[in-house]
Amino acid sequence: MGPGFYVFRFSRKIRFLTILSMALMVALLLWFGKSDVLSVFSKQDPSVLAKGDKKKPNISLTFNISWGEEKVYDILEQLEKNQVKATFFLSGEWAERHPEIVEKIIKGKHEIGMLGYRYKSYLEQDIDQVQRDLLRAKEAFEKMGLKDVTLLRTPNGHFNEDIVKLAQKLGFSVIQWNINPNDWKNPGSQEIIDFTMKNTSNGDILLFHASDSAKQTAGALQTILPGLKNKGFQFVHISELMTQAHAKTKLVE
Incomplete structure (x- = not known):
């Protein structure tokens, strides 16, 4: 019973972390779709245009x-x-x-x-x-x-x-x-x-x-x-x- 119990707890933790990671990824994608400022680059790094000026039509x-x-x-x-x-x-x-x-x-x-x-x-x-x-x-x-x-x-x-x-x-x-x-x-x-x-x-x-x-x-x-x-x-x-x-x-x- 002891080993089985710990295996169950470990699997449940893995599932929780997986779900949490997926949720974060979805949140980032949704944010990217709505925001015109999102970059993993620093100001010195190259940039890629995905959206223009949100103040102009x-x-x-x-x-x-x-x-x-x-x-x-x-x-x-x-x-x-x-x-x-x-x-x-x-x-x-x-x-x-x-x-x-x-x-x-x-x-x-x-x-x-x-x-x-x-x-x-x-x-x-x-x-x-x-x-x-x-x-x-x-x-x-x-x-x-x-x-x-x-x-x-x-x-x-x-x-x-x-x-x-x-x-x-x-x-x-x-x-x-x-x-x-x-x-x-x-x-x-x-x-x-x-x-x-x-x-x-x-x-x-x-x-x-x-x-x-x-x-x-x-x-x-x-x-x-x-x-x-x-x-x-x-x-x-x-x-x-x-x-x-x-x-x-x-x-x-």
């Missing part, structure tokens, strides 16, 4: 594209119809394969950022591999005449302090987000609409996808774009949001 609509060539056209049509300018983050590999779509994005006066070259998590690669991927992406965009692409969103949004330092050393500004309706999961157009309309506030960076996996995004934008405008929000490029931003962002681990 400017927001940035961003799209990731790493594969496919169909859904992006419907999204561009909705942006043009509603006179909204967005920032598109493209993988270098995808951009090389679809220069005509890249040109159409540029003609729509949207901003271009990059997702690296191959869409593979940087946390699954050593730092030298990450550097090679970034340089290859930079070269790919330069060959297309895009020599000033300095906005970087890491694949899957995965990064650590070393990756951010490397990116900044190479001249990139790392961009995250704080509003994510997970449109690529296709939860239903109404769910995408409801989440975005309920949670968007001043200075937010909205993450959407224009790859072919995002089958409901264009339909949801028909309601979201005029709806957010009616709420008084103004859509601006990430570069413009950056000039107004006073916040540091958290490091995603």
